[in-house]
Amino acid sequence: MREKLDIIISGGTLLTMSKNADIVMNPRIGIRNGIIRSVDTGDIPRDQMSAAEIIDATDSVILPGLVNTHTHLPMVCFRGLADDLPLMEWLNSYIFPAEARYVDRPMVYYGSMLAIAEMILSGTTTFCDGYFYESSVAQAALEAGMRAVPCQGFIDFPTMDNPDQTKNRQIGRAFVEKWNGVSPLIIPAFFCHSPYTCSPATLTGIKELSRESGVLYLTHVAETREEVATIRNQYGTTPVRHLQNLGVLDEHTVAVHCNWLDDEEIAILARNGAKVSHNPESSMKLAAGIAPIPKMMNAGITVGLGTDGAASNNDLDLFTEMDTAAKIHKLRSMDPTVMDARTVVTMATIGGARLLGLDDRIGSVEVGKAADLIIIDMNKPHLTPMYNPYSHLVYAAAGSDVTTVIINGKIVMRDRKLLTIDIAEVMERVRKIAENIRNDRSP
Numbered sequence: 001m002r003e004k005l006d007i008i009i010s011g012g013t014l015l016t017m018s019k020n021a022d023i024v025m026n027p028r029i030g031i032r033n034g035i036i037r038s039v040d041t042g043d044i045p046r047d048q049m050s051a052a053e054i055i056d057a058t059d060s061v062i063l064p065g066l067v068n069t070h071t072h073l074p075m076v077c078f079r080g081l082a083d084d085l086p087l088m089e090w091l092n093s094y095i096f097p098a099e100a101r102y103v104d105r106p107m108v109y110y111g112s113m114l115a116i117a118e119m120i121l122s123g124t125t126t127f128c129d130g131y132f133y134e135s136s137v138a139q140a141a142l143e144a145g146m147r148a149v150p151c152q153g154f155i156d157f158p159t160m161d162n163p164d165q166t167k168n169r170q171i172g173r174a175f176v177e178k179w180n181g182v183s184p185l186i187i188p189a190f191f192c193h194s195p196y197t198c199s200p201a202t203l204t205g206i207k208e209l210s211r212e213s214g215v216l217y218l219t220h221v222a223e224t225r226e227e228v229a230t231i232r233n234q235y236g237t238t239p240v241r242h243l244q245n246l247g248v249l250d251e252h253t254v255a256v257h258c259n260w261l262d263d264e265e266i267a268i269l270a271r272n273g274a275k276v277s278h279n280p281e282s283s284m285k286l287a288a289g290i291a292p293i294p295k296m297m298n299a300g301i302t303v304g305l306g307t308d309g310a311a312s313n314n315d316l317d318l319f320t321e322m323d324t325a326a327k328i329h330k331l332r333s334m335d336p337t338v339m340d341a342r343t344v345v346t347m348a349t350i351g352g353a354r355l356l357g358l359d360d361r362i363g364s365v366e367v368g369k370a371a372d373l374i375i376i377d378m379n380k381p382h383l384t385p386m387y388n389p390y391s392h393l394v395y396a397a398a399g400s401d402v403t404t405v406i407i408n409g410k411i412v413m414r415d416r417k418l419l420t421i422d423i424a425e426v427m428e429r430v431r432k433i434a435e436n437i438r439n440d441r442s443p
């Protein structure tokens, strides 16, 4: 007897992103209890399919959900507040003061919900975030049915949710205890802001705690030339060497940005198994630098794609990020063969899953994995004709071409309608938060 399934996706073109990068034409994907139960060619007549819901993916591409490996969701509330500035001025004169004044639990919760809506609408099914009041980010993800790696953040000055840095360990431990085992969707982790805002004691203390707790450890690294100069001044070496000297680089460490690395530092990351989150648009906008990603990938480093926060991007759309990632390295190297479309789609799916240590669960469409899938409508003028689906996804499609999003076997967007988020209410809440910010800034 045939298994009764929850969902069958039928038709279209499936890019599995599995090890063999299989493409299945006219597939039939069976989903039950959040898991992909079968992937085969759709030869069986439709009237013999049995599922509570059958999704017709004719003329569409089916892809594993995109993985955003680095962002600061609530910063959507500061989107467009301060643009066209260098990183340090942007941070010190605008972002840090605005955060000190306006960040509270409701801002983090509604900002996160808005950001999650934007991400689902553009095909992202998993994100990794670092911000203040991170439990409110996790709560928003849980309610929206979004897969998330929320990171408790650490920085060496008093913040609204951590006024006393001597309590870092307790705060970190409490965060992991609070979220471990709550839901398969929520995987807690730690984020040290950077080697220039965290002392060696903070960096090593939190790393030690992350090893004890078995959670991922992230930090911004070598984002700007100024940072490299600061670290050199303070510690007589470069950021990656500094982290290596402190013993915090291992396979559970994610270095975000890595725009300014020399060849030996790339080898250090590779040797230690550290992973890299690539956020090209944010680094372009802040003129922070261009990470030597092709060299890192040649060295065997796992690289995932990220958008960074919406105050420095200014959107959370991984489709535009893929387009940028594919093009910027071609221009930099003056070699159009680097970062081909398939490599970039890999980075945005299974690469991101690998970076987060979740590749046994997500990142490809394979039997036994969690059902995190997106369906992209290719029956559009700007996507006609289609010779190569990878090419279209990177160079021609937009986030708004995603029609259906499934996370952990649950449909969270159908025909571009969000099913788990009251988007009108969330937008209204965020507009109110912005109104306060705007009124305060007027003379």
Ligand SMILES: [Zn+2]
Pocket (backbone or CB within 6 Å): 070, 071, 072, 220, 256, 308, 309
């Ligand atoms: Zn960041």
